[in-house]
Structure formats: structure tokens, C-alpha cells
Amino acid sequence: MSAVALDLAALADLIKTWGRELGFQQTGIAGLDLARHEEHLERWLAAGFHGEMDYMAAHGSKRSRPAELVPGTLRVVSLRMDYLPGDTRMSERLADGNAAYISRYALGRDYHKLIRKRLQQLAERIQGEIGPFGYRAFVDSAPVLEKAIAEQAGLGWIGKNTLVLNRKAGSWFFLGELFVDVPLPVDEPTPRDHCGTCRACLDICPTQAFVGPYQLDARRCISYLTIEFKGSIPLELRPLIGNRVFGCDDCQLVCPWNRFAKPTAEGDFQPRHSLDSASLAELFRWTEAEFLSRTEGSPLRRAGYERWLRNLAVGLGNAPTSIPVLEALKLQREHPSPLVREHVEWALQRHGEA
Numbered sequence: 001m002s003a004v005a006l007d008l009a010a011l012a013d014l015i016k017t018w019g020r021e022l023g024f025q026q027t028g029i030a031g032l033d034l035a036r037h038e039e040h041l042e043r044w045l046a047a048g049f050h051g052e053m054d055y056m057a058a059h060g061s062k063r064s065r066p067a068e069l070v071p072g073t074l075r076v077v078s079l080r081m082d083y084l085p086g087d088t089r090m091s092e093r094l095a096d097g098n099a100a101y102i103s104r105y106a107l108g109r110d111y112h113k114l115i116r117k118r119l120q121q122l123a124e125r126i127q128g129e130i131g132p133f134g135y136r137a138f139v140d141s142a143p144v145l146e147k148a149i150a151e152q153a154g155l156g157w158i159g160k161n162t163l164v165l166n167r168k169a170g171s172w173f174f175l176g177e178l179f180v181d182v183p184l185p186v187d188e189p190t191p192r193d194h195c196g197t198c199r200a201c202l203d204i205c206p207t208q209a210f211v212g213p214y215q216l217d218a219r220r221c222i223s224y225l226t227i228e229f230k231g232s233i234p235l236e237l238r239p240l241i242g243n244r245v246f247g248c249d250d251c252q253l254v255c256p257w258n259r260f261a262k263p264t265a266e267g268d269f270q271p272r273h274s275l276d277s278a279s280l281a282e283l284f285r286w287t288e289a290e291f292l293s294r295t296e297g298s299p300l301r302r303a304g305y306e307r308w309l310r311n312l313a314v315g316l317g318n319a320p321t322s323i324p325v326l327e328a329l330k331l332q333r334e335h336p337s338p339l340v341r342e343h344v345e346w347a348l349q350r351h352g353e354a
Contacts, residue, residue: 011129012184015077018125022118023266024079024176025169028153028187031075037148038064044215051219053228059143069143070136070179075186077122077178078146078153080164081115082264083108084172085271090253093276094243097319100280100312103223103247104172106299107271113297114268115139115176123178134181139174146175154187157194160213161201161251167194170258194257201251206240210251222248226311227303232342238314243280245311246300272298280319281328284312309340317347326351 012029019027041056041064050056062069066076083105093099105111119137127133138144147164151157155175156166163171195213202210209220218224222244225233233241252258264270271277273294286294288305295301303311309332319325329351332344348354 008183009185014129015126018122019079022121024081024118025173026155027077027079028155029075029077029184030149030152031186032066032073034064034145034148037145041145049217049219051224052230053218063143064145066179072134072181073179074182075180075184076149077180078150078155079176080150080155080173082169082173082262083111083269084261084263085269086263090249097243098279099243100278100283100315101244102275103249106246107275109268109297110299111174112139112141115174119176119178136179138177144177146177149177150175152189154189157190158214160195160199161255162214162216163252165255165257167257168260170261171252171255172258172261198256200254204250204254206242206250207237232339233314238346239318241314242318243315245315246303280312280315281324284309284316284328285331306337306339309335310343313340313343313347317350321351326353
């Protein structure tokens, strides 16, 4: 092995050490061959499973060919950071029809800035070691096949629920990438899929959004409907959404590998504004000013106030009939948004208040 190769191997080890020091639980290095994943993406797009997420098809092959997105890229450093808060009583919350269920990743501060800052710090450490080099950091913010890259880098495998699964950590983690122009030695991908015959995630999905193993029709996915989708939620899906008002964790909750997930040590990922214990009616009473104030620096901002109310109205329509539920809905009956009014009327009809 040449001296250069020895230096690159040592640098790769240093990068992994620095990753741990910066709060990442695992770091891997991937090459650029994502051809198999590119074919899967093309089939998924051709089937229309991306719904209104036009950005998934907007960048041609750049999404699956890192060197086209960032010319000069030779490797991608893939890192994962656990985000699961401590005991947030997930199953208990889902079973309580009056409780507002918010996906666990969205209870605290937005992860994008935190992880991007850490990636920048990692790049600066590399630069301090080898001098100036070419790099770009990404955190779910560009056309990047982050799950495919994580699989290639040995961080886990893409499971039947289309999430990256890790035998020691489950799936409750964020991913970030550092595209680099340094020919680092690559890590071995996870040797095989460890889902076996299990289909718990496929069977639990409230809206049956999985058309098969490893195939998600986003148009039926509650995360898509409550976060990405801008229109009127299809009538036939509303009762199936239950009390999930921002995202959905069901396919992670039942995954056997998540028994190995560990609570995060990051303070920014801890629940804020009692979002892990609030009721649907309580959140529905937030004014727009309160929403903007309490979601500052939060992933919840992605939905915006109008869709926030839309989602809560669906949850209230699925809640047990009670005075607090009816009072909350009637407060927004004359809301200026036709989208909100429509979902409020649907909810009131569900309670016999047409």
C-alpha cells in the first residue's frame, strides 16, 4: 500500500473520530455508484408515487449522480445522528383520540441548521489536516439520494418501510452528507437486508400507503398528506389519519430493530412547547401569531398555519365527541381560508353538528 493510501486511510479514521466528537453516532464513506437506486427512483417517479413533490423529478440524474450535482466529487461522507427523545409515550398518545400526535422528529428544533453546522465543523477539521479541498454539505436540502448513500456507506440498509435501518440503532436518526473531492477509501455496504420475512411496517400503515415491500405511494402516506400536500385531504383518507397532525411514525414504532434505538443526547431535539403532551383542541386554538412564535426554528413551520389548522381539524373530526372538541371547531367555522373551513365542516359533520 502506498504512502498516499496509508494517509487516506488514516484520514478516513480521523473523519470518523471527528464525527463522533461532533455528535454523530456513525460515519461512513461511500463511492458514487448509485445506479441500482437510480433505477428504483425512475420507476417510482414513473408510477406517480411522488404526488405533488415535483422537486423529486426536477433535477434529472443529479439526484443519483453526486458528481453531476457537485462536479469534482469523488466520495460522499455519510453521517447519522439519533433524534429520538426520551419517553414520549408514543403508543399511548396514538391511542388517545384527544391527543395531538406529532412525529417524534418534529417535537424539538429543526435539525437542518444543527446538522449543517456540525458538517461545516467537520469540513473545517479536514481542511486543518490536509489543507484546502473541495466539499459541499447537505442535510435533506438538495437533490441527494441520502438513504441510498447511507446504505452504500455501511450505515444500514433500506428497509421495507423505505427508511434506513441499522441493527444497533433502528431508524430514529437523521442523515447528513459531505460531498468531497478526496479519494478516501470507501466502506463496505451493509452485507444484506435484515428485514427477513417481517412485514410489520407494511401491515400497520393506517392508510396502506405501501404498495409492496420497499415501495411507498406517497399520495397515501400520512407524512406526505400532513406536511407536503397543499390541498384538500382526500375524504376516504381522513378517518384513517386519526390524531396524527404532522407526520407519522407507525412504521417505525412497530419495527423490531427499533428496540435497539437509544434516546438522543441532543438538547435541541427535546420536545418544546409541550408538543409531546398537547391536546388537539389546545393546539387548534393557537392564533397565527402563537403558531409563528411557538414554531420558530421548528420543522412544523414547513406546513404553515393554514395546513396546521387543516390537519388539526381532521384530528378533531376523528376525536371522541366532547364539548372542548366542538367548541374548538366552532371557533374556526368562519376562518377566512376555504381549505380550513372545509375541513372544519367535515369534522363537525362527523360529530353530528352539520
